[in-house]
Amino acid sequence: MNESLLIELTVFVLAAFVGIELISKVPTTLHTPLMSGTNAIHGVVIVGAILVAGADKGTLTTVLGTIAVAFGASNVVGGFLVTDRMLHMFRRKPGDASRDE
Amino acid sequence: MPQEMSRADAIGAAYLICASLFIIGLKRLSSPATARSGNQIAAVGMAIAIAATLFDEQVVTFEWIILGSLVGGIGGAIGAQRVKMTAMPQMVALFNGFGGGAAALIAFADYHDTVGAPGHIETKIIISILFSAVVGSVSFAGSMIAFGKLQDIVTGNPVTVPGQRVVTATLFAAILAGCAFLATGHESQALLVAICVVALILGVQMVMAIGGADMPVVISLLNAFTGLATASTGFVLSNNVLIIAGTLVGASGSLLTQMMGKAMNRSLANMVFGAFGTSGSVALAEGPGVAGTVRSASADDIAIMLAYARRVVIVPGYGLAVAQAQHNVRELGDLLEGRGVDVRYAIHPVAGRMPGHMNVLLAEADVPYTQLYEMDDINGEFPRTDVSLVIGANDVVNPAAKNTPGSPIYGMPILNVDESSAIVVLKRSMNTGFAGIENELFYDPKTTMLFGDAKDSVIGLTSAVKAV
Numbered sequence: 155m156n157e158s159l160l161i162e163l164t165v166f167v168l169a170a171f172v173g174i175e176l177i178s179k180v181p182t183t184l185h186t187p188l189m190s191g192t193n194a195i196h197g198v199v200i201v202g203a204i205l206v207a208g209a210d211k212g213t214l215t216t217v218l219g220t221i222a223v224a225f226g227a228s229n230v231v232g233g234f235l236v237t238d239r240m241l242h243m244f245r246r247k248p249g250d251a252s253r254d255e
Numbered sequence: 256m257p258q259e260m261s262r263a264d265a266i267g268a269a270y271l272i273c274a275s276l277f278i279i280g281l282k283r284l285s286s287p288a289t290a291r292s293g294n295q296i297a298a299v300g301m302a303i304a305i306a307a308t309l310f311d312e313q314v315v316t317f318e319w320i321i322l323g324s325l326v327g328g329i330g331g332a333i334g335a336q337r338v339k340m341t342a343m344p345q346m347v348a349l350f351n352g353f354g355g356g357a358a359a360l361i362a363f364a365d366y367h368d369t370v371g372a373p374g375h376i377e378t379k380i381i382i383s384i385l386f387s388a389v390v391g392s393v394s395f396a397g398s399m400i401a402f403g404k405l406q407d408i409v410t411g412n413p414v415t416v417p418g419q420r421v422v423t424a425t426l427f428a429a430i431l432a433g434c435a436f437l438a439t440g441h442e443s444q445a446l447l448v449a450i451c452v453v454a455l456i457l458g459v460q461m462v463m464a465i466g467g468a469d470m471p472v473v474i475s476l477l478n479a480f481t482g483l484a485t486a487s488t489g490f491v492l493s494n495n496v497l498i499i500a501g502t503l504v505g506a507s508g509s510l511l512t513q514m515m516g517k518a519m520n521r522s523l524a525n526m527v528f529g530a531f532g533t534s535g536s537v538a539l540a541e542g543p544g545v546a547g548t549v550r551s552a553s554a555d556d557i558a559i560m561l562a563y564a565r566r567v568v569i570v571p572g573y574g575l576a577v578a579q580a581q582h583n584v585r586e587l588g589d590l591l592e593g594r595g596v597d598v599r600y601a602i603h604p605v606a607g608r609m610p611g612h613m614n615v616l617l618a619e620a621d622v623p624y625t626q627l628y629e630m631d632d633i634n635g636e637f638p639r640t641d642v643s644l645v646i647g648a649n650d651v652v653n654p655a656a657k658n659t660p661g662s663p664i665y666g667m668p669i670l671n672v673d674e675s676s677a678i679v680v681l682k683r684s685m686n687t688g689f690a691g692i693e694n695e696l697f698y699d700p701k702t703t704m705l706f707g708d709a710k711d712s713v714i715g716l717t718s719a720v721k722a723v
Contacts (some may be wrong), residue, residue: 204305215364239340
Protein backbone atom coordinates (compact mmCIF):
# COMPACT_ATOMS: atom_id res chain seq x y z
CA MET A 155 0.00 0.00 0.00
CA ASN A 156 1.50 3.34 -0.93
CA GLU A 157 1.68 6.24 1.45
CA SER A 158 -0.78 8.57 -0.24
CA LEU A 159 -3.48 5.88 -0.24
CA LEU A 160 -2.93 5.35 3.46
CA ILE A 161 -3.34 9.06 4.13
CA GLU A 162 -6.47 9.18 2.00
CA LEU A 163 -7.95 6.22 3.84
CA THR A 164 -7.17 7.92 7.15
CA VAL A 165 -8.98 11.04 5.99
CA PHE A 166 -11.90 8.88 4.83
CA VAL A 167 -12.28 7.04 8.13
CA LEU A 168 -11.97 10.18 10.25
CA ALA A 169 -14.50 12.02 8.05
CA ALA A 170 -16.93 9.12 8.50
CA PHE A 171 -16.70 9.44 12.28
CA VAL A 172 -17.16 13.20 12.11
CA GLY A 173 -20.20 12.79 9.84
CA ILE A 174 -21.89 10.34 12.19
CA GLU A 175 -21.07 12.48 15.21
CA LEU A 176 -22.51 15.62 13.60
CA ILE A 177 -25.75 14.06 12.45
CA SER A 178 -26.63 12.06 15.53
CA LYS A 179 -27.60 15.29 17.30
CA VAL A 180 -29.95 16.78 14.70
CA PRO A 181 -33.63 16.96 15.78
CA THR A 182 -36.34 15.40 13.57
CA THR A 183 -37.70 18.85 12.76
CA LEU A 184 -34.56 19.62 10.79
CA HIS A 185 -34.25 16.32 8.94
CA THR A 186 -35.60 17.66 5.65
CA PRO A 187 -33.30 20.71 5.51
CA LEU A 188 -30.48 18.46 6.66
CA MET A 189 -31.05 16.00 3.86
CA SER A 190 -31.19 18.84 1.41
CA GLY A 191 -28.14 20.55 2.91
CA THR A 192 -25.96 17.43 2.79
CA ASN A 193 -27.29 16.93 -0.72
CA ALA A 194 -25.83 20.30 -1.68
CA ILE A 195 -22.50 19.46 -0.05
CA HIS A 196 -21.91 16.36 -2.18
CA GLY A 197 -22.25 18.70 -5.14
CA VAL A 198 -18.56 19.34 -4.42
CA VAL A 199 -18.11 16.63 -7.04
CA ILE A 200 -18.19 19.63 -9.40
CA VAL A 201 -14.52 20.07 -8.45
CA GLY A 202 -13.78 16.77 -10.21
CA ALA A 203 -15.97 17.82 -13.13
CA ILE A 204 -14.06 21.10 -13.55
CA LEU A 205 -10.76 19.22 -13.65
CA VAL A 206 -12.14 16.99 -16.42
CA ALA A 207 -13.88 19.69 -18.45
CA GLY A 208 -10.97 22.11 -18.34
CA ALA A 209 -8.17 19.64 -19.06
CA ASP A 210 -8.52 19.82 -22.86
CA LYS A 211 -7.89 16.09 -23.31
CA GLY A 212 -10.06 15.39 -26.33
CA THR A 213 -13.65 15.82 -27.39
CA LEU A 214 -15.23 12.93 -25.49
CA THR A 215 -13.59 13.90 -22.21
CA THR A 216 -14.56 17.53 -22.64
CA VAL A 217 -18.17 16.70 -23.49
CA LEU A 218 -18.52 14.35 -20.52
CA GLY A 219 -16.81 16.88 -18.28
CA THR A 220 -19.07 19.70 -19.42
CA ILE A 221 -22.21 17.66 -18.73
CA ALA A 222 -20.76 16.72 -15.33
CA VAL A 223 -20.07 20.42 -14.59
CA ALA A 224 -23.69 21.24 -15.47
CA PHE A 225 -24.97 18.42 -13.25
CA GLY A 226 -22.68 19.44 -10.41
CA ALA A 227 -23.56 23.12 -10.73
CA SER A 228 -27.29 22.45 -10.53
CA ASN A 229 -26.68 20.16 -7.55
CA VAL A 230 -24.68 22.86 -5.75
CA VAL A 231 -26.69 25.96 -6.63
CA GLY A 232 -30.10 24.30 -6.39
CA GLY A 233 -29.20 22.40 -3.24
CA PHE A 234 -28.01 25.38 -1.24
CA LEU A 235 -30.82 27.68 -2.43
CA VAL A 236 -33.55 25.19 -1.67
CA THR A 237 -32.12 24.56 1.79
CA ASP A 238 -31.89 28.28 2.43
CA ARG A 239 -35.52 28.76 1.44
CA MET A 240 -36.59 26.06 3.84
CA LEU A 241 -34.50 27.34 6.72
CA HIS A 242 -35.64 30.89 6.13
CA MET A 243 -39.09 29.81 7.27
CA PHE A 244 -37.77 28.17 10.39
CA ARG A 245 -36.27 31.45 11.45
CA ARG A 246 -39.59 32.94 12.41
CA LYS A 247 -40.26 32.31 16.06
CA PRO A 248 -43.63 32.40 17.83
CA GLY A 249 -42.65 35.67 19.47
CA ASP A 250 -42.21 37.49 16.16
CA ALA A 251 -44.48 40.34 15.20
CA SER A 252 -45.92 38.36 12.31
CA ARG A 253 -47.31 35.85 14.73
CA ASP A 254 -49.94 37.05 17.16
CA GLU A 255 -53.32 35.67 18.04
CA MET B 256 8.93 23.87 -10.24
CA PRO B 257 9.07 25.48 -6.77
CA GLN B 258 6.49 28.00 -7.90
CA GLU B 259 4.19 25.24 -9.15
CA MET B 260 4.53 23.43 -5.86
CA SER B 261 3.43 26.50 -3.99
CA ARG B 262 0.39 26.84 -6.21
CA ALA B 263 -0.63 23.25 -5.47
CA ASP B 264 -0.02 23.91 -1.78
CA ALA B 265 -2.22 26.99 -1.86
CA ILE B 266 -5.01 25.02 -3.49
CA GLY B 267 -4.60 22.30 -0.88
CA ALA B 268 -4.84 24.89 1.89
CA ALA B 269 -7.99 26.34 0.31
CA TYR B 270 -9.49 22.82 0.24
CA LEU B 271 -8.65 22.41 3.92
CA ILE B 272 -10.48 25.65 4.71
CA CYS B 273 -13.53 24.60 2.76
CA ALA B 274 -13.61 21.12 4.35
CA SER B 275 -13.61 22.86 7.74
CA LEU B 276 -16.42 25.15 6.62
CA PHE B 277 -18.49 22.11 5.55
CA ILE B 278 -18.06 20.59 8.99
CA ILE B 279 -18.89 23.83 10.80
CA GLY B 280 -21.91 24.26 8.53
CA LEU B 281 -23.21 20.78 9.26
CA LYS B 282 -22.66 21.32 12.95
CA ARG B 283 -24.78 24.46 12.85
CA LEU B 284 -27.54 22.63 11.00
CA SER B 285 -28.34 20.80 14.23
CA SER B 286 -30.35 23.64 15.75
CA PRO B 287 -33.12 25.74 14.17
CA ALA B 288 -31.52 28.91 15.48
CA THR B 289 -28.19 28.38 13.69
CA ALA B 290 -29.25 26.17 10.78
CA ARG B 291 -29.59 28.89 8.18
CA SER B 292 -26.17 30.34 8.85
CA GLY B 293 -24.80 26.78 8.81
CA ASN B 294 -26.09 26.27 5.30
CA GLN B 295 -24.63 29.59 4.22
CA ILE B 296 -21.24 28.73 5.72
CA ALA B 297 -21.23 25.47 3.79
CA ALA B 298 -22.10 27.40 0.62
CA VAL B 299 -19.13 29.72 1.19
CA GLY B 300 -16.96 26.61 1.58
CA MET B 301 -18.26 25.37 -1.75
CA ALA B 302 -17.49 28.67 -3.46
CA ILE B 303 -13.92 28.53 -2.14
CA ALA B 304 -13.49 24.94 -3.36
CA ILE B 305 -14.71 25.83 -6.86
CA ALA B 306 -12.61 28.99 -7.07
CA ALA B 307 -9.49 27.17 -5.89
CA THR B 308 -10.00 24.41 -8.47
CA LEU B 309 -10.04 26.95 -11.30
CA PHE B 310 -6.39 27.71 -10.44
CA ASP B 311 -5.38 24.06 -10.77
CA GLU B 312 -2.69 23.49 -13.41
CA GLN B 313 -4.81 20.83 -15.07
CA VAL B 314 -7.40 23.42 -15.95
CA VAL B 315 -6.26 24.98 -19.22
CA THR B 316 -9.51 25.89 -20.92
CA PHE B 317 -12.43 27.67 -19.33
CA GLU B 318 -15.12 27.97 -21.97
CA TRP B 319 -16.64 24.53 -21.31
CA ILE B 320 -16.52 25.01 -17.57
CA ILE B 321 -18.32 28.34 -17.94
CA LEU B 322 -20.90 26.85 -20.29
CA GLY B 323 -21.62 23.90 -17.98
CA SER B 324 -21.77 26.08 -14.87
CA LEU B 325 -24.13 28.55 -16.48
CA VAL B 326 -26.52 25.89 -17.76
CA GLY B 327 -26.49 23.89 -14.52
CA GLY B 328 -26.34 26.83 -12.17
CA ILE B 329 -29.17 28.75 -13.79
CA GLY B 330 -31.26 25.60 -14.10
CA GLY B 331 -30.68 24.74 -10.46
CA ALA B 332 -31.41 28.29 -9.30
CA ILE B 333 -34.67 28.49 -11.24
CA GLY B 334 -35.74 25.09 -9.95
CA ALA B 335 -34.89 26.02 -6.38
CA GLN B 336 -36.73 29.35 -6.55
CA ARG B 337 -39.85 28.03 -8.22
CA VAL B 338 -40.36 24.75 -6.41
CA LYS B 339 -43.24 24.72 -3.97
CA MET B 340 -42.47 23.69 -0.42
CA THR B 341 -44.66 20.65 -0.94
CA ALA B 342 -42.57 19.47 -3.88
CA MET B 343 -39.32 19.71 -1.91
CA PRO B 344 -38.73 15.95 -1.67
CA GLN B 345 -38.69 15.43 -5.43
CA MET B 346 -36.49 18.49 -5.88
CA VAL B 347 -33.93 17.01 -3.49
CA ALA B 348 -34.21 13.70 -5.35
CA LEU B 349 -33.53 15.45 -8.66
CA PHE B 350 -30.48 17.38 -7.42
CA ASN B 351 -29.20 14.24 -5.78
CA GLY B 352 -29.49 12.36 -9.06
CA PHE B 353 -27.50 15.06 -10.82
CA GLY B 354 -24.71 14.69 -8.28
CA GLY B 355 -24.63 10.93 -8.80
CA GLY B 356 -24.70 11.38 -12.57
CA ALA B 357 -21.77 13.79 -12.37
CA ALA B 358 -19.73 11.28 -10.35
CA ALA B 359 -20.40 8.54 -12.91
CA LEU B 360 -19.51 10.79 -15.88
CA ILE B 361 -16.26 11.90 -14.23
CA ALA B 362 -15.37 8.28 -13.52
CA PHE B 363 -15.88 7.34 -17.16
CA ALA B 364 -13.95 10.35 -18.45
CA ASP B 365 -11.06 9.51 -16.11
CA TYR B 366 -11.08 5.92 -17.30
CA HIS B 367 -11.11 7.06 -20.94
CA ASP B 368 -8.06 9.24 -20.31
CA THR B 369 -6.17 6.65 -18.27
CA VAL B 370 -6.71 3.82 -20.74
CA GLY B 371 -5.24 5.96 -23.52
CA ALA B 372 -2.10 6.69 -21.49
CA PRO B 373 0.84 4.29 -21.46
CA GLY B 374 1.45 2.02 -18.51
CA HIS B 375 -1.00 0.02 -16.44
CA ILE B 376 -3.63 1.62 -14.22
CA GLU B 377 -2.98 1.67 -10.51
CA THR B 378 -5.29 -0.71 -8.62
CA LYS B 379 -6.49 2.02 -6.27
CA ILE B 380 -7.45 4.24 -9.23
CA ILE B 381 -9.32 1.56 -11.14
CA ILE B 382 -11.25 0.39 -8.08
CA SER B 383 -12.21 3.96 -7.22
CA ILE B 384 -13.26 4.64 -10.82
CA LEU B 385 -15.42 1.52 -10.89
CA PHE B 386 -17.00 2.37 -7.53
CA SER B 387 -17.89 5.95 -8.58
CA ALA B 388 -19.20 4.75 -11.94
CA VAL B 389 -21.44 2.05 -10.48
CA VAL B 390 -22.70 3.84 -7.37
CA GLY B 391 -23.10 7.11 -9.27
CA SER B 392 -25.17 5.38 -11.97
CA VAL B 393 -27.38 3.58 -9.44
CA SER B 394 -27.90 6.85 -7.59
CA PHE B 395 -28.70 8.76 -10.79
CA ALA B 396 -31.23 6.23 -12.10
CA GLY B 397 -32.74 5.59 -8.67
CA SER B 398 -33.13 9.30 -7.96
CA MET B 399 -34.84 9.90 -11.29
CA ILE B 400 -37.37 7.15 -10.54
CA ALA B 401 -37.87 8.51 -7.00
CA PHE B 402 -38.45 11.94 -8.55
CA GLY B 403 -40.92 10.41 -11.00
CA LYS B 404 -42.79 8.63 -8.25
CA LEU B 405 -43.09 11.70 -6.06
CA GLN B 406 -44.06 13.86 -9.02
CA ASP B 407 -46.67 11.24 -10.03
CA ILE B 408 -45.03 10.70 -13.42
CA VAL B 409 -44.33 7.13 -12.35
CA THR B 410 -46.82 5.09 -10.35
CA GLY B 411 -46.40 5.28 -6.58
CA ASN B 412 -47.24 1.59 -6.25
CA PRO B 413 -44.37 -0.85 -6.01
CA VAL B 414 -43.66 -2.32 -9.44
CA THR B 415 -41.78 -5.59 -9.46
CA VAL B 416 -40.65 -7.95 -12.17
CA PRO B 417 -41.25 -11.68 -11.74
CA GLY B 418 -38.49 -13.10 -9.60
CA GLN B 419 -37.53 -9.64 -8.33
CA ARG B 420 -34.84 -10.83 -5.94
CA VAL B 421 -33.25 -13.15 -8.48
CA VAL B 422 -33.16 -10.34 -11.04
CA THR B 423 -31.61 -7.94 -8.51
CA ALA B 424 -29.03 -10.51 -7.50
CA THR B 425 -28.21 -11.29 -11.15
CA LEU B 426 -27.75 -7.63 -12.07
CA PHE B 427 -25.58 -7.14 -9.02
CA ALA B 428 -23.50 -10.20 -9.82
CA ALA B 429 -23.07 -9.03 -13.42
CA ILE B 430 -21.76 -5.68 -12.20
CA LEU B 431 -19.36 -7.35 -9.79
CA ALA B 432 -18.08 -9.73 -12.47
CA GLY B 433 -17.51 -6.87 -14.92
CA CYS B 434 -15.71 -4.83 -12.26
CA ALA B 435 -13.55 -7.78 -11.25
CA PHE B 436 -12.52 -8.25 -14.90
CA LEU B 437 -11.55 -4.59 -15.28
CA ALA B 438 -9.81 -4.45 -11.91
CA THR B 439 -7.53 -7.35 -12.75
CA GLY B 440 -5.56 -5.70 -15.51
CA HIS B 441 -7.97 -5.91 -18.45
CA GLU B 442 -8.91 -2.74 -20.29
CA SER B 443 -12.19 -2.17 -22.07
CA GLN B 444 -14.15 1.06 -22.31
CA ALA B 445 -17.08 -0.78 -23.84
CA LEU B 446 -17.28 -3.01 -20.80
CA LEU B 447 -17.29 0.00 -18.47
CA VAL B 448 -20.17 1.47 -20.49
CA ALA B 449 -21.99 -1.87 -20.21
CA ILE B 450 -21.40 -1.94 -16.45
CA CYS B 451 -22.83 1.56 -16.12
CA VAL B 452 -25.89 0.57 -18.16
CA VAL B 453 -26.51 -2.44 -15.93
CA ALA B 454 -26.05 -0.20 -12.87
CA LEU B 455 -28.64 2.21 -14.30
CA ILE B 456 -31.07 -0.69 -14.78
CA LEU B 457 -30.36 -1.87 -11.24
CA GLY B 458 -31.14 1.62 -9.89
CA VAL B 459 -34.42 1.80 -11.81
CA GLN B 460 -35.47 -1.68 -10.83
CA MET B 461 -34.63 -1.25 -7.14
CA VAL B 462 -36.55 1.98 -6.71
CA MET B 463 -39.49 0.90 -8.88
CA ALA B 464 -40.03 -1.97 -6.44
CA ILE B 465 -40.34 0.37 -3.47
CA GLY B 466 -43.66 1.93 -2.59
CA GLY B 467 -44.08 5.68 -2.53
CA ALA B 468 -44.44 5.67 1.25
CA ASP B 469 -40.82 4.64 1.57
CA MET B 470 -39.48 7.31 -0.82
CA PRO B 471 -38.09 9.53 1.98
CA VAL B 472 -35.90 6.67 3.09
CA VAL B 473 -34.91 5.93 -0.50
CA ILE B 474 -33.89 9.54 -1.12
CA SER B 475 -31.86 9.57 2.06
CA LEU B 476 -30.16 6.32 1.05
CA LEU B 477 -29.42 7.57 -2.47
CA ASN B 478 -28.08 10.77 -0.94
CA ALA B 479 -25.61 8.65 0.99
CA PHE B 480 -24.78 6.77 -2.25
CA THR B 481 -23.97 9.98 -4.09
CA GLY B 482 -21.85 11.05 -1.14
CA LEU B 483 -19.83 7.84 -1.31
CA ALA B 484 -19.51 8.11 -5.11
CA THR B 485 -18.15 11.63 -4.57
CA ALA B 486 -15.68 10.38 -1.97
CA SER B 487 -14.58 7.70 -4.39
CA THR B 488 -14.00 10.35 -7.07
CA GLY B 489 -11.77 11.96 -4.45
CA PHE B 490 -9.69 8.78 -4.31
CA VAL B 491 -9.35 8.79 -8.12
CA LEU B 492 -8.15 12.40 -8.13
CA SER B 493 -6.29 12.22 -4.79
CA ASN B 494 -8.43 15.15 -3.73
CA ASN B 495 -9.03 15.47 0.00
CA VAL B 496 -11.96 17.86 -0.12
CA LEU B 497 -13.93 15.40 -2.25
CA ILE B 498 -13.04 12.58 0.13
CA ILE B 499 -14.03 14.58 3.20
CA ALA B 500 -17.24 16.12 1.86
CA GLY B 501 -18.35 12.91 0.17
CA THR B 502 -17.71 10.85 3.27
CA LEU B 503 -19.48 13.34 5.53
CA VAL B 504 -22.56 13.03 3.34
CA GLY B 505 -22.19 9.27 3.03
CA ALA B 506 -21.97 8.83 6.78
CA SER B 507 -24.71 11.29 7.65
CA GLY B 508 -27.01 9.93 4.93
CA SER B 509 -26.55 6.39 6.20
CA LEU B 510 -27.29 7.43 9.75
CA LEU B 511 -30.31 9.48 8.69
CA THR B 512 -31.62 6.51 6.70
CA GLN B 513 -31.26 4.32 9.74
CA MET B 514 -33.01 6.86 11.99
CA MET B 515 -35.93 7.06 9.57
CA GLY B 516 -36.12 3.30 9.36
CA LYS B 517 -36.39 3.24 13.12
CA ALA B 518 -39.22 5.77 13.04
CA MET B 519 -41.09 3.43 10.69
CA ASN B 520 -39.99 0.34 12.59
CA ARG B 521 -38.57 -1.26 9.45
CA SER B 522 -35.10 -2.38 8.63
CA LEU B 523 -33.36 -1.07 5.55
CA ALA B 524 -33.17 -4.54 4.03
CA ASN B 525 -36.89 -4.93 4.58
CA MET B 526 -37.60 -1.71 2.69
CA VAL B 527 -35.22 -2.25 -0.20
CA PHE B 528 -35.91 -5.91 -0.74
CA GLY B 529 -39.30 -6.33 0.89
CA ALA B 530 -41.23 -4.85 -2.06
CA PHE B 531 -43.70 -3.23 0.30
CA GLY B 532 -47.31 -3.86 -0.62
CA THR B 533 -46.83 -6.66 -3.10
CA SER B 534 -49.32 -8.84 -1.25
CA GLY B 535 -52.24 -7.77 -3.42
CA SER B 536 -52.79 -4.52 -1.58
CA VAL B 537 -53.78 -2.72 -4.76
CA ALA B 538 -56.89 -4.87 -4.97
CA LEU B 539 -58.03 -3.39 -1.66
CA ALA B 540 -57.92 0.12 -3.00
CA GLU B 541 -61.55 -0.06 -4.11
CA GLY B 542 -64.49 2.02 -2.99
CA PRO B 543 -66.10 2.10 0.45
CA GLY B 544 -67.82 -0.84 2.01
CA VAL B 545 -64.83 -3.16 2.11
CA ALA B 546 -64.70 -3.43 5.87
CA GLY B 547 -67.87 -1.84 7.16
CA THR B 548 -69.76 1.41 6.96
CA VAL B 549 -68.21 4.77 6.40
CA ARG B 550 -69.97 7.80 7.79
CA SER B 551 -69.57 11.11 6.06
CA ALA B 552 -71.00 14.45 7.06
CA SER B 553 -71.32 17.98 5.74
CA ALA B 554 -68.90 20.75 6.58
CA ASP B 555 -71.61 22.44 8.69
CA ASP B 556 -72.03 19.42 10.96
CA ILE B 557 -68.31 19.07 11.42
CA ALA B 558 -67.89 22.79 12.05
CA ILE B 559 -70.25 22.49 15.04
CA MET B 560 -68.17 19.61 16.44
CA LEU B 561 -65.02 21.67 16.10
CA ALA B 562 -66.43 24.95 17.36
CA TYR B 563 -67.73 23.46 20.59
CA ALA B 564 -64.74 21.25 21.31
CA ARG B 565 -62.36 22.00 24.15
CA ARG B 566 -59.38 20.47 22.44
CA VAL B 567 -58.78 19.80 18.76
CA VAL B 568 -55.68 18.03 17.53
CA ILE B 569 -54.88 18.57 13.87
CA VAL B 570 -53.03 15.71 12.20
CA PRO B 571 -51.55 16.82 8.87
CA GLY B 572 -50.37 14.43 6.20
CA TYR B 573 -49.29 14.42 2.60
CA GLY B 574 -52.82 15.28 1.40
CA LEU B 575 -52.36 18.67 3.04
CA ALA B 576 -49.12 19.13 1.17
CA VAL B 577 -50.61 18.17 -2.19
CA ALA B 578 -53.55 20.51 -1.73
CA GLN B 579 -51.28 23.38 -0.55
CA ALA B 580 -53.70 23.75 2.34
CA GLN B 581 -51.23 24.76 5.06
CA HIS B 582 -52.26 28.44 5.12
CA ASN B 583 -55.95 27.56 5.21
CA VAL B 584 -55.37 25.08 8.00
CA ARG B 585 -53.60 27.72 10.02
CA GLU B 586 -56.52 30.08 9.45
CA LEU B 587 -58.95 27.44 10.68
CA GLY B 588 -56.72 26.75 13.68
CA ASP B 589 -56.54 30.45 14.56
CA LEU B 590 -60.29 30.80 14.23
CA LEU B 591 -60.87 27.90 16.61
CA GLU B 592 -58.32 29.28 19.04
CA GLY B 593 -60.18 32.57 18.95
CA ARG B 594 -63.24 30.67 20.13
CA GLY B 595 -61.26 29.30 23.06
CA VAL B 596 -60.51 25.87 21.62
CA ASP B 597 -57.12 24.40 22.55
CA VAL B 598 -55.60 23.67 19.12
CA ARG B 599 -52.54 21.49 18.69
CA TYR B 600 -50.80 19.95 15.73
CA ALA B 601 -49.59 16.37 15.94
CA ILE B 602 -46.62 15.64 13.71
CA HIS B 603 -45.73 12.07 12.89
CA PRO B 604 -42.00 11.68 12.20
CA VAL B 605 -42.64 10.38 8.69
CA ALA B 606 -45.81 12.28 7.81
CA GLY B 607 -45.57 13.58 4.28
CA ARG B 608 -42.85 12.40 1.99
CA MET B 609 -39.85 13.42 4.05
CA PRO B 610 -39.16 13.49 7.76
CA GLY B 611 -39.94 16.95 9.04
CA HIS B 612 -41.92 17.72 5.85
CA MET B 613 -44.97 18.85 7.83
CA ASN B 614 -42.84 21.05 10.10
CA VAL B 615 -41.55 22.85 7.03
CA LEU B 616 -45.02 23.38 5.59
CA LEU B 617 -46.61 24.56 8.81
CA ALA B 618 -43.63 26.81 9.49
CA GLU B 619 -44.24 28.30 6.05
CA ALA B 620 -47.81 29.04 7.12
CA ASP B 621 -46.54 30.76 10.30
CA VAL B 622 -47.86 28.17 12.71
CA PRO B 623 -45.74 28.73 15.82
CA TYR B 624 -43.67 25.69 16.53
CA THR B 625 -44.81 25.65 20.15
CA GLN B 626 -48.14 24.36 18.77
CA LEU B 627 -46.43 21.50 16.94
CA TYR B 628 -46.20 18.33 18.97
CA GLU B 629 -44.06 15.34 18.13
CA MET B 630 -45.60 11.92 18.28
CA ASP B 631 -44.34 10.89 21.71
CA ASP B 632 -45.47 14.17 23.27
CA ILE B 633 -48.99 14.15 21.87
CA ASN B 634 -49.90 10.46 22.00
CA GLY B 635 -50.77 10.60 25.69
CA GLU B 636 -53.12 13.54 25.03
CA PHE B 637 -55.51 11.85 22.59
CA PRO B 638 -57.79 10.36 25.30
CA ARG B 639 -58.36 13.97 26.46
CA THR B 640 -58.97 15.23 22.93
CA ASP B 641 -62.48 15.98 21.72
CA VAL B 642 -61.82 16.00 18.01
CA SER B 643 -58.85 14.74 16.05
CA LEU B 644 -58.87 16.43 12.67
CA VAL B 645 -56.95 14.25 10.24
CA ILE B 646 -56.06 16.20 7.11
CA GLY B 647 -54.74 14.09 4.29
CA ALA B 648 -52.90 11.67 6.56
CA ASN B 649 -53.52 7.97 6.30
CA ASP B 650 -50.86 5.40 7.12
CA VAL B 651 -49.55 7.32 10.14
CA VAL B 652 -52.95 7.06 11.86
CA ASN B 653 -53.80 3.53 10.75
CA PRO B 654 -54.60 1.40 13.83
CA ALA B 655 -53.58 -1.67 11.80
CA ALA B 656 -50.05 -0.77 12.81
CA LYS B 657 -51.04 -1.70 16.37
CA ASN B 658 -53.75 -4.30 15.82
CA THR B 659 -53.07 -6.30 12.68
CA PRO B 660 -49.88 -8.37 12.92
CA GLY B 661 -50.05 -9.32 9.22
CA SER B 662 -50.18 -5.73 7.99
CA PRO B 663 -47.17 -4.35 6.12
CA ILE B 664 -47.08 -1.41 8.52
CA TYR B 665 -47.52 -3.54 11.66
CA GLY B 666 -45.21 -2.28 14.37
CA MET B 667 -44.84 1.22 12.96
CA PRO B 668 -45.48 3.75 15.74
CA ILE B 669 -48.60 5.75 14.89
CA LEU B 670 -50.52 8.71 16.22
CA ASN B 671 -53.25 7.24 18.43
CA VAL B 672 -56.10 9.38 17.07
CA ASP B 673 -58.45 6.44 17.56
CA GLU B 674 -58.29 7.18 21.31
CA SER B 675 -59.87 10.62 20.97
CA SER B 676 -63.61 11.15 21.48
CA ALA B 677 -64.26 11.87 17.81
CA ILE B 678 -62.26 11.72 14.64
CA VAL B 679 -62.81 13.77 11.52
CA VAL B 680 -60.96 12.63 8.42
CA LEU B 681 -60.54 14.99 5.48
CA LYS B 682 -59.76 12.88 2.47
CA ARG B 683 -59.99 13.07 -1.28
CA SER B 684 -61.56 9.64 -1.67
CA MET B 685 -61.57 6.20 -0.11
CA ASN B 686 -58.32 5.32 -1.83
CA THR B 687 -55.60 3.81 0.28
CA GLY B 688 -52.55 5.72 1.43
CA PHE B 689 -49.15 5.52 -0.14
CA ALA B 690 -48.49 2.24 1.62
CA GLY B 691 -51.46 0.90 -0.34
CA ILE B 692 -53.29 -0.64 2.59
CA GLU B 693 -56.81 -0.31 3.92
CA ASN B 694 -57.37 1.89 6.98
CA GLU B 695 -59.85 0.59 9.55
CA LEU B 696 -59.91 4.00 11.22
CA PHE B 697 -62.29 5.18 8.48
CA TYR B 698 -64.79 2.52 9.52
CA ASP B 699 -64.58 3.38 13.22
CA PRO B 700 -68.02 4.47 14.53
CA LYS B 701 -66.35 7.55 16.08
CA THR B 702 -65.04 8.62 12.67
CA THR B 703 -66.68 11.11 10.35
CA MET B 704 -65.35 11.54 6.83
CA LEU B 705 -65.39 14.74 4.82
CA PHE B 706 -64.54 13.94 1.21
CA GLY B 707 -62.91 16.37 -1.16
CA ASP B 708 -59.72 18.27 -1.84
CA ALA B 709 -58.10 19.13 1.50
CA LYS B 710 -57.92 22.82 0.68
CA ASP B 711 -61.56 23.11 -0.38
CA SER B 712 -62.66 21.13 2.66
CA VAL B 713 -60.67 23.28 5.06
CA ILE B 714 -61.97 26.49 3.45
CA GLY B 715 -65.50 25.08 3.73
CA LEU B 716 -64.95 24.23 7.40
CA THR B 717 -63.53 27.67 8.11
CA SER B 718 -66.54 29.51 6.72
CA ALA B 719 -68.87 27.06 8.44
CA VAL B 720 -67.15 27.67 11.79
CA LYS B 721 -67.47 31.42 11.24
CA ALA B 722 -71.20 30.94 10.74
CA VAL B 723 -71.68 28.87 13.91
